[in-house]
Amino acid sequence: NAGVTQTPKFRVLKTGQSMTLLCAQDMNHEYMYWYRQDPGMGLRLIHYSVGEGTTAKGEVPDGYNVSRLKKQNFLLGLESAAPSQTSVYFCASSALDRAEEQYFGPGTRLTVT
Amino acid sequence: LAKTTQPISMDSYEGQEVNITCSHNNIATNDYITWYQQFPSQGPRFIIQGYKTKVTNEVASLFIPADRKSSTLSLPRVSLSDTAVYYCLVGDWDNYGQNFVFGPGTRLSVLP
Numbered sequence: 001n002a003g004v005t006q007t008p009k010f011r012v013l014k015t016g017q018s019m020t021l022l023c024a025q026d027m028n029h030e031y032m033y034w035y036r037q038d039p040g041m042g043l044r045l046i047h048y049s050v051g052e053g054t055t056a057k058g059e060v061p062d063g064y065n066v067s068r069l070k071k072q073n074f075l076l077g078l079e080s081a082a083p084s085q086t087s088v089y090f091c092a093s094s095a096l097d098r099a100e101e102q103y104f105g106p107g108t109r110l111t112v113t
Numbered sequence: 114l115a116k117t118t119q120p121i122s123m124d125s126y127e128g129q130e131v132n133i134t135c136s137h138n139n140i141a142t143n144d145y146i147t148w149y150q151q152f153p154s155q156g157p158r159f160i161i162q163g164y165k166t167k168v169t170n171e172v173a174s175l176f177i178p179a180d181r182k183s184s185t186l187s188l189p190r191v192s193l194s195d196t197a198v199y200y201c202l203v204g205d206w207d208n209y210g211q212n213f214v215f216g217p218g219t220r221l222s223v224l225p
């Protein structure tokens with residue numbers, strides 16, 4: 001039982017490049033989330049999903065897109081990376097009846113130059 | 114959205130009890146109070162949740178007064194490994210948790 005895993009762990013992009021971050025969970029959770037955390041700050045919700053095939057915007061969705069084609073996976077895409085998207089990205093999941101208890105992945109450290 | 118206010122940082126010594134208070138003056142009737150812990154270079158980890166009075170688990174206790182406008186996370190006999198950032202969140206988790214804000218949290222430093 002790996003919990004929540006994220007791929008890759010580190011990435012450096014040039015401005016304008018695109019990439020996809022992959023999140024996978026093996027706990028059969030309904031809900032999945034993508035957050036970003038900037039230095040010394042709390043986490044901000046980018047997008048979330050309440051089930052396979054559904055996605056919704058969080059607090060800071062601009063510049064990102066997401067997809068949840070399979071229940072266990074939640075993808076975060078950056079179509080045209082900008083330096084302002086330099087951050088640590090965390091994925092999380094939670095069960096239908098325990099939404100408050102989110103399980104977080106180890107994070108992806110992204111630098112956009 | 115219920116806004117929360119916590120101290121930015123706290124220091125403690127090993128073996129002491131630590132109490133971190135969170136203010137949430139505009140908490141709504143359906144809102145729960147949830148606390149998370151985050152170690153450096155890791156994602157946050159759920160600690161405890163409560164609605165009113167007192168909740169205790171193997172890690173911490175959560176005290177909520179009758180007016181629910183504040184809450185206190187209590188960590189008994191802290192050790193060096195409790196050095197982390199602690200976040201207080203307030204909201205209605207039945208709403209999928211999409212509107213929850215992890216503020217800057219309280220940075221707890223446990224000294225030997």
